[in-house]
Each structure stands twice: as structure tokens, then as C-alpha cells.
Amino acid sequence: MKRLALGLVSVITSITLLAGCSTGSNSGSVTESSSNDGNMKEVVISVRENTWGARKDNFIEAEKRLNEELKSKNVQIKIDWWPGVGDDELILQAQAKKVADVFINSSVDIGWQLNAGLIRDVDWVGTSDVFKNMPKSYDNIMKYQNHYYGVIQDMDASPVFISRKALEGLGWTAAQIDELKARVDAGSFTFGELVDLADAAVKQKLVKVGFGVEDTRFEGWNYTFGNFNYNAEQNKMVLSPNTQKVYEFWYDALQRGVVTEGIADIDTDKAAELFIKGQLFAEFARTEFYQVMRKQLGMDDDLAGYEKWFKENAIWIPVPSVQQGGKPVSYSNPAMIYVGANVDDEKMPYVQRLIEHVLDADLQINHTLKSGKLPVTAAAQEDPRFQKMSFYKDHAYLIDFTKTRPAQMDYAVYMKSFTLGIDAILTKGRTASQAYELFKKDVQQNVPADSLIVE
Known part of the structure; x- marks a missing residue:
């Protein structure tokens, strides 16, 4: 990838x-x-x-x-x-x-x-x-x-792959599981509810890991919190206070055990292995995760067999909005x-x-x-x-x-600053506000002023 x-x-x-x-x-x-x-x-x-x-x-x-x-x-x-x-x-x-x-x-x-x-x-x-x-x-x-x-x-898009077995373990019926995507599309199931489910699945030992993610920059989490870090009309990056909301999610998820300190080390291949073994509640990835699991299962030439396995073990939804009635998000x-x-x-x-x-x-x-x-x-x-x-x-x-992801010249520098904040939460015990201040300082030092909008 x-x-x-x-x-x-x-x-x-x-x-x-x-x-x-x-x-x-x-x-x-x-x-x-x-x-x-x-x-x-x-x-x-x-x-x-x-x-x-x-x-x-x-x-x-x-x-x-x-x-x-x-x-x-x-x-x-x-x-x-x-x-x-x-x-x-x-x-x-x-x-x-x-x-x-x-x-x-x-x-x-x-x-x-x-x-x-x-x-x-x-x-x-x-x-x-x-x-x-x-x-x-x-x-x-x-x-x-x-x-x-x-x-x-x-x-591709960025569906969330969720363990059907874990949802069943939480007492969900087949009908409730099958209608979840429609609820996300309609805005009646929120991101916070998904975090709560992952938390419950981990605490009840239905899975070992709550959330997996293809990389810690994951734009889908930024978008669901309204943290749109690019202004296309002006072709500039945006330093927004909404970033702190994303850091608050990371901090809360770490404290609750939904994510682990080593989440950055769980790449797509490792996440597929965990998901197949029933050890991962939800993987935030992209379309190709479906194919990665198929390959690991040795079912490249058995579409019918793989689809049967997938329907028995997984469901997918778009990344839900944090707001009731909000629209789901996806990135590529x-x-x-x-x-x-x-x-x-x-x-x-x-x-x-x-x-x-x-x-x-x-x-x-x-x-x-x-x-x-x-x-x-x-x-x-x-x-x-x-x-x-x-x-x-x-x-x-x-x-x-x-x-x-925006094609703006300084995007890479900006996101390097963003991931500094996440790393501070995951490995250095920093709070969301401390991570935000670190991020803000680093962005203003390294992203040229004429490429940055500060809100």
C-alpha cells in the first residue's frame, strides 16, 4: 500500500x-x-x-x-x-x-x-x-x-470492518447487525456509540484489540470530528481548534483500552491477521483490506467461499458521524x-x-x-x-x-506535526490539550505562513 x-x-x-x-x-x-x-x-x-x-x-x-x-x-x-x-x-x-x-x-x-x-x-x-x-x-x-x-x-473508500462475532457476543441479534450500515447512513448511529461497543467488547474479553487503523494520521477520524485541515479555494492548510477534538478521542480511547500504545505497529497485514483470528473488534482501513484478508485466508480462487466467511465473521459500515443525524465520512x-x-x-x-x-x-x-x-x-x-x-x-x-488527502505542497509537513500530537498521547502520557499545543507549535514553526490558515 x-x-x-x-x-x-x-x-x-x-x-x-x-x-x-x-x-x-x-x-x-x-x-x-x-x-x-x-x-x-x-x-x-x-x-x-x-x-x-x-x-x-x-x-x-x-x-x-x-x-x-x-x-x-x-x-x-x-x-x-x-x-x-x-x-x-x-x-x-x-x-x-x-x-x-x-x-x-x-x-x-x-x-x-x-x-x-x-x-x-x-x-x-x-x-x-x-x-x-x-x-x-x-x-x-x-x-x-x-x-x-x-x-x-x-x-477505494474507507469502510470500517467490524467483527460480527463480537457484536453477537454483545447480545446483538442478526437483524440489529444487518441494519447497522443503514443506521450509519441515516445518522442514527454515531461514532461515540461505536467507541462504546469496542470498549465493551474489550472489557468482556470478546476481543484483544478494540480499534485498528491503517495509520495514525487516519483522515477519516479527522473528518468525522469536522477537522477539515485543507482549504481548497486558497490552497492552504488549516490550523483548526477542531484538531483538539480528535486528540480528545485518542486520549479517551487510550484510557479506556479501545486503542493501545502499540496501535501504530499494527499495519494492515497484522490487522488482517488479528481480524481473521477474531481478536480485533474494528479495523479502520480502506477497500483493499477486504482483499488482504481474502489473500491471507488463501481464498484468492474461491470467491464464494470467501464471501461466506466474510458474511459469517464481518460486517462493514462507513465511518459514522459524531453527531446524531450527521452524515458518514470516507477518505481515500x-x-x-x-x-x-x-x-x-x-x-x-x-x-x-x-x-x-x-x-x-x-x-x-x-x-x-x-x-x-x-x-x-x-x-x-x-x-x-x-x-x-x-x-x-x-x-x-x-x-x-x-x-x-490534499495535494497541497506542505501537507506532509503539516501531518508530521499532527502525528507528533498522537504519539505524545500514545507514548508520552500527554493529555489532549498538551498534544494540541505541541501540534500547534510545530505547525507554526514548520509550515510556511503563506501556506497556513490559523483559525
């Missing part, structure tokens, strides 16, 4: 060195070459390799489909595969004038990549048939400073397809069609089956293979209100 590269912050200080850099070979304009059929226009598109899920396989198939489409125009596309590299290496290679035409990275990386001169706009996304009638959340994810800079490649950190800054307007239509074929409905589902991520278009969700997978099908509606 991709994590935000907090170590990238120091590298970004050298971004200005990249201004005006040009791509290496096989980038920019199209080239002419000869063929047995006469003059054939060959368009070489450099693509950084990404083999996770079906990403590379989908590009290979998209290349074949596009070449079939362009036969009558005597044009041939050729992908030039470049090695996949990390964020730091992207910058170093850009300084050496090596920028690929196409690469995949996180949605949160738009800001620094743009400032580094690595990417160009892809405003054709707004009129592409692929994204007709797309949810507003997609528009927010792919846009930055009023332009499209990325093409969403896959998607989706992958984006980026286009290199030196792809010119002559080459862009070919790059566009290649990317659009990567998002062909059947190819999206191929990736879903391998990665555990959601497909990104309504057409893909209509695929019979998707419709057969009840978990994916039933929670796809979360996409409509899923928020994502």
Missing part, C-alpha cells in the same frame, strides 16, 4: 532546480519511421513501470487496442518501458532531464510534482467520454488550482496517472487515447480482481464480474462522498 513519503519534504527544497527541464529521449514530439507498408508514423510513449495489480498488464493491452484503432491512420504506438522509481528518484532523474511521458503516483503528489516541473495539465479529462457523469469527488481529486493534472486510475488516497511536462500538444492525443484505453471497463475490473481496489467508472461497475462481488458492489456508493 502506498504511503505518503514524509521523507520527500527535504528533497522538495531543491525543486526550483527543475524549472525548464526537458524530458529525455522518447518524450515530447512524435517521430516518423518507415515500415513495410510505407511511411508509418511511430509514436513512442515512455511509461514508468508499475506492476502492482494489473497496472502494467492494462497498459500492454491498451497499447494493443490503440494500435488496432490507429491502423487505418498508418500510426503505430510503441511503449518504451522505464523502470519504476520512488519520489526522491523522480526528482533526481528529472534533474538529469529524464521525465517519462506517463507514470503513476498518488493523488496527494500533484502539488509538488507540478511545482517540480514533472507534470502538465490534462484538461481533456473534463470532456473525455470515459468520465461522463463522474462524481464530484473525482473532479476534486483530479483537479488542482482549476486544472486537471491527473487521471484517476483506481479508487487513490492512484493517478500523470502525463510528463514535456509531452507536447501534438503527442498528447495519442497519450490521451492510451490512458483512456487503460480505463476500458473490462481492464479496470481486471485490476480490481488483482488489487482489491474499486474501478473508477460507472461502466466498469456494470461489469458482471464486479456485480458478482457483493462487498465491492454494495460499498461503491461511498465514492460519492469520499474525500482525499
